[in-house]
Amino acid sequence: MSERSMPRCWNRESKPHRFCPGCGHGLVLKALGMAIDELDLAGRTVFACDIGCSLLAWDFFTFPSLQTHHGRTTPVMVGLKRADPDQIAVAYMGDGGGYAIGLQHLISAALRDDPITVILVNNTVYAMTGGQMAPTTLPGQKTETSPFGRDVDATGIPVKGPEMLKAVVHPEAYLARGTVAQVLKLKKAIQKGLEAQMAGHFSFIEALSTCPTNWRTSASATWAFLEKEMGDYYKVAELMH
Amino acid sequence: MHSWKVVVAGEGGQGVQALAESLALAAFRGGFEALYIPNFGIEQRGGVSLAMVQISPKAIGAPKFLLADLVVALSARSISRTRQYRGANTIFIYDSSLVKAPEISDEVVGLQAYDTIAPEAFAERTAYHEEGPVKELRIARSIAIPAADMARRELHPRVFNMIILGAIVAVVKMVTLEQVKEALAEKLERRFKADPQLRELNFRALQLGYEQVAGPVHTAV
Amino acid sequence: MPQTARSEQRSFMTGNEVVARAALAAGAEYMFGYPITPQNEIMHYWRRLAPRYQRGFLQTEDELSAGFACLGAVLRGKIAFSATAGPGTVLFQEPLSMAEMMRLPVVVIVQQRGGPSTATVIYSQQEVTLTCFGGNGEGLRLVYSTSSHQELYDYTIKAFHQAWRYRFPTFVLGDGYQAKMREALFLYNPEDRGMGAVPARPLLGHKGSNGNGEPQLHLRNAFSVEEELAEILRKHLADFDEAAPYLEEHEFIGEPGANLLVVAHGIVGRAAREAVEELRREGKKVNFFRPLTLRPFPEKALQQALANSNRSMLVVESAQGQLGSLCRLASGHEALQRFDTFYRPGVGITTEEIREAVTL
Structure with missing residues (x-):
C-alpha cells in the first residue's frame, strides 16, 4: 500500500505491516482506519487486540493500542470503557478469540450492552498457531485438526456470530457482517458500529477475511474461497432489530 | 475472670448467630476487645449453627479455641455437638425445656436461609420429653434454663434465645444488660421500629433470663 | 464528596466490610467482581457504599473478566480492584500474569478458602503459593498477609499505594475467618495520617512514547525473540529486587x-x-x-x-x-x-x- 492511500490514523513507523502476503487483516484495519479518520475519532480511540494474528496490530495506529490475552480483549475494553467513558473502545480479535475462548465475554458484553465496538476477523482457521479448526471452519474444510475435512456430525456446525448475538443484544446495538472483498462497505459498517458506541450501545462487526498461508491457496483460489464458499455460508448483511 | 471464651450452638434458625453477635457487640460497646466468628458453610444452613465469642480487656489471639469458659446449647443436638469445647473449668448453659427445638434437615434447602426460630407448630410436632438434666462431671457448673418453655408460657416462643442471652450476661458479667439492649436495638433497629412490642418483648425476655441466674433484679425495663 | 471515615473512628465489623471501607478510604474508583464465598460481602458493601462516593461497580461474567476489566480500568489511570477466593483465585492468575508482564497496578483481595477444588467455603491458608507465584512467570507481585481487622484496613489502603508506586500487581491475602469474623478496629482517612493520594495516572494514552513515567502509546506483552523478553524481564526483576527492601515487612x-x-x-x-x-x-x-x-x-x-x-x-x-x-x-x-x-x-x-x- 502506498503512503498516500494509507488512512491518516495508521502509524507509519510500523509499516509495512507484519501480516502474511494475501492476509485480509490489513484490509480490515484499513476499513477501521478510514472509519476512524472520517469520524475524526483518532484523538479519543483506544484499540486493543487479542492474541492470534490480530496481535500483530498492536502498534498499527497513531492512537493508543495494546495487546491482551487470547479471548480477553473484550473484558479489557469493557473495563477501560467503564472507567473512562470518553474513550472510543475498539476490541479487535480473531474467530478463535471471539467465538471460542472469549465467547463468554463477547456474549456478556452484548447482553450488558457495553458501549464498545468489537471487530472480529473470520478467516475460518486458527492462523497464528498453525491452521487448526476454528468455530468458523466450514463443513468439509480441511485444517490441521480436521485433516479429513470438518465433520459437522462430530464437531458441530460453523458459528454465525452476528446472527447469534442478535438474540441477546439491545435493540439499538449494531450488528453486521462485512467482507474484505468489499472494503468500503466494511468501512461503512464499522462507522455505524462506532456511532452506535457513541450513542451508548454495543456494536459488533464480523469481517470475512483471507488466510492463504493456512488455506494453502493461490491468490485466485484464496479470493474464490472467500467469495464463494465463505460468502455462501456467511451472508454479508446488517442485522438490525 | 478477666476474659471469656464463649461457644453458642443451636439449630439453624434459632438465632444463634444474632445472639452471639449481639453479645460481642455489647462487649465492644463496653470498651472491651471482642471477637465474634460464625461457623459458616453447610452448618449455618440447617445443621447445628455454632458461633464463638471472645471478650477480653487485652488483644485477642486466635479467633477459635479448643476449650471454652462458657458453652451455651440451645437444642438437644447442640449439646452433643459442643461436647468438645467443655472442660474442667467450663460453665455450661443449656435449654432444659420439654419442647425440643426443631431439627432441620440439611437436605431441606428451602428452609436454610432464615435466622429466626422455626414456627411454633413445627417445634410442637417434633416435641419430645427429655430424659432428665444433663449430667457432666467434668465441667465447672451446669445451668439449666427452661428457656423455650418460659418463653412460650410467659412471653412468646420467638424470644426464647433472649432468655438465654440474659442468662449469659448474668454469668459473663463483663457486659451489662443495658449494653446488650443497646446492641440489640442497633442490630434489630428496623424490626424494632416496625414493631415496638417486639422491643419490649425482647428486653423482658433478657431480664427474665438474667434473673434465672442472678436472682430477681428490680429495674425498669 | 463525603468523607469515607470519620477521623479515628473505632468500629466493630466483619473483615469483608473492613476491606470495602478501606478501598473506599484509599480512593479506589472501580470494583469488578464475581461472586464467590467467602469474599461476597466485599462486593455487597462496596455496591451499597459506592454510589454515595461516585465509585463504580460491575458484576462480571466470571473472574477472568473481573481481572481483565480491572486491567482495562487501570490502563486509563483508574484505581481498580477485585476480590476473590479459591477457584476464583485460580482464574485470576491469567489477568494477573498480564499485570505482571505489563506492570499494571491492580489490587486483588483474596479471602482464602479450603482447597484443592471447591473444597470448603470456610477457611484455609492454601492460596499462598498461588497468590505469590501463580502466574506463568516469576511472581512479580506484592502479597500482604494480614492477621487482624486493623491490618486488613491498613494494608488494603497500603496495597493501592504500593501497587501504583512500584507498579506491581498487589494482593491482600486474608482468609474466610478474617472475612466473616467481627472485631474492633480504627477506621481513618488516610490523609489524616499524612498519606497522600494513590499515585494513579494513565498508563496507556496519547502523551509520550516510552518511559519517563508518561503514558505509553502502544503496549504489548508478546515478543518475537527470547532476547527481547529477557531484557524486559531483567529490568522487571531488577526493579523488584530494588524495591524489596522498601516493601518487606515482618x-x-x-x-x-x-x-x-x-x-x-x-x-x-x-x-x-x-x-x-x-x-x-x-x-x-x-x-x-x-x-x-x-x-x-x-x-x-x-x-x-x-x-x-x-x-x-x-x-x-x-x-x-x-x-x-x-x-x-x-x-x-x-x-x-x-x-x-x-x-x-x-x-x-x-x-x-x-x-x-x-x-x-
Whole structure:
C-alpha cells in the first residue's frame, strides 16, 4: 500500500505491516482506519487486540493500542470503557478469540450492552498457531485438526456470530457482517458500529477475511474461497432489530 | 475472670448467630476487645449453627479455641455437638425445656436461609420429653434454663434465645444488660421500629433470663 | 464528596466490610467482581457504599473478566480492584500474569478458602503459593498477609499505594475467618495520617512514547525473540529486587539466645503470637516471627531471627508447607538446627495446639 492511500490514523513507523502476503487483516484495519479518520475519532480511540494474528496490530495506529490475552480483549475494553467513558473502545480479535475462548465475554458484553465496538476477523482457521479448526471452519474444510475435512456430525456446525448475538443484544446495538472483498462497505459498517458506541450501545462487526498461508491457496483460489464458499455460508448483511 | 471464651450452638434458625453477635457487640460497646466468628458453610444452613465469642480487656489471639469458659446449647443436638469445647473449668448453659427445638434437615434447602426460630407448630410436632438434666462431671457448673418453655408460657416462643442471652450476661458479667439492649436495638433497629412490642418483648425476655441466674433484679425495663 | 471515615473512628465489623471501607478510604474508583464465598460481602458493601462516593461497580461474567476489566480500568489511570477466593483465585492468575508482564497496578483481595477444588467455603491458608507465584512467570507481585481487622484496613489502603508506586500487581491475602469474623478496629482517612493520594495516572494514552513515567502509546506483552523478553524481564526483576527492601515487612518478638523460632503468617500468626507470649511468660526461650509480606519475603529479617533462635524453627500454617517452603528458601545457606512443622491444611489452628507443638 502506498503512503498516500494509507488512512491518516495508521502509524507509519510500523509499516509495512507484519501480516502474511494475501492476509485480509490489513484490509480490515484499513476499513477501521478510514472509519476512524472520517469520524475524526483518532484523538479519543483506544484499540486493543487479542492474541492470534490480530496481535500483530498492536502498534498499527497513531492512537493508543495494546495487546491482551487470547479471548480477553473484550473484558479489557469493557473495563477501560467503564472507567473512562470518553474513550472510543475498539476490541479487535480473531474467530478463535471471539467465538471460542472469549465467547463468554463477547456474549456478556452484548447482553450488558457495553458501549464498545468489537471487530472480529473470520478467516475460518486458527492462523497464528498453525491452521487448526476454528468455530468458523466450514463443513468439509480441511485444517490441521480436521485433516479429513470438518465433520459437522462430530464437531458441530460453523458459528454465525452476528446472527447469534442478535438474540441477546439491545435493540439499538449494531450488528453486521462485512467482507474484505468489499472494503468500503466494511468501512461503512464499522462507522455505524462506532456511532452506535457513541450513542451508548454495543456494536459488533464480523469481517470475512483471507488466510492463504493456512488455506494453502493461490491468490485466485484464496479470493474464490472467500467469495464463494465463505460468502455462501456467511451472508454479508446488517442485522438490525 | 478477666476474659471469656464463649461457644453458642443451636439449630439453624434459632438465632444463634444474632445472639452471639449481639453479645460481642455489647462487649465492644463496653470498651472491651471482642471477637465474634460464625461457623459458616453447610452448618449455618440447617445443621447445628455454632458461633464463638471472645471478650477480653487485652488483644485477642486466635479467633477459635479448643476449650471454652462458657458453652451455651440451645437444642438437644447442640449439646452433643459442643461436647468438645467443655472442660474442667467450663460453665455450661443449656435449654432444659420439654419442647425440643426443631431439627432441620440439611437436605431441606428451602428452609436454610432464615435466622429466626422455626414456627411454633413445627417445634410442637417434633416435641419430645427429655430424659432428665444433663449430667457432666467434668465441667465447672451446669445451668439449666427452661428457656423455650418460659418463653412460650410467659412471653412468646420467638424470644426464647433472649432468655438465654440474659442468662449469659448474668454469668459473663463483663457486659451489662443495658449494653446488650443497646446492641440489640442497633442490630434489630428496623424490626424494632416496625414493631415496638417486639422491643419490649425482647428486653423482658433478657431480664427474665438474667434473673434465672442472678436472682430477681428490680429495674425498669 | 463525603468523607469515607470519620477521623479515628473505632468500629466493630466483619473483615469483608473492613476491606470495602478501606478501598473506599484509599480512593479506589472501580470494583469488578464475581461472586464467590467467602469474599461476597466485599462486593455487597462496596455496591451499597459506592454510589454515595461516585465509585463504580460491575458484576462480571466470571473472574477472568473481573481481572481483565480491572486491567482495562487501570490502563486509563483508574484505581481498580477485585476480590476473590479459591477457584476464583485460580482464574485470576491469567489477568494477573498480564499485570505482571505489563506492570499494571491492580489490587486483588483474596479471602482464602479450603482447597484443592471447591473444597470448603470456610477457611484455609492454601492460596499462598498461588497468590505469590501463580502466574506463568516469576511472581512479580506484592502479597500482604494480614492477621487482624486493623491490618486488613491498613494494608488494603497500603496495597493501592504500593501497587501504583512500584507498579506491581498487589494482593491482600486474608482468609474466610478474617472475612466473616467481627472485631474492633480504627477506621481513618488516610490523609489524616499524612498519606497522600494513590499515585494513579494513565498508563496507556496519547502523551509520550516510552518511559519517563508518561503514558505509553502502544503496549504489548508478546515478543518475537527470547532476547527481547529477557531484557524486559531483567529490568522487571531488577526493579523488584530494588524495591524489596522498601516493601518487606515482618513482626518479630524475642531476643538473642532463644532455642526456637515459631513462624506463622496471617490469622495463624495471632495464635502463634499468643502461644509464644504465654510460653515466654513461663520462662521458655521461644521467639516469634510473622512475615507481613509473603512476596517479597522478608528474607534478611528471617535470617536474623533464626540467628537469634539457635537456627531452629517451627513453621505453623493451615496448609501443607506453603509457608514452610518460603521459609526454607529464605533461611539462608547455613544449615538449620531444626525445621519442625505443624501443618493443618484447610483447618484452623488454635493457640492451645501451637503450645503443644512447641518442644524445646
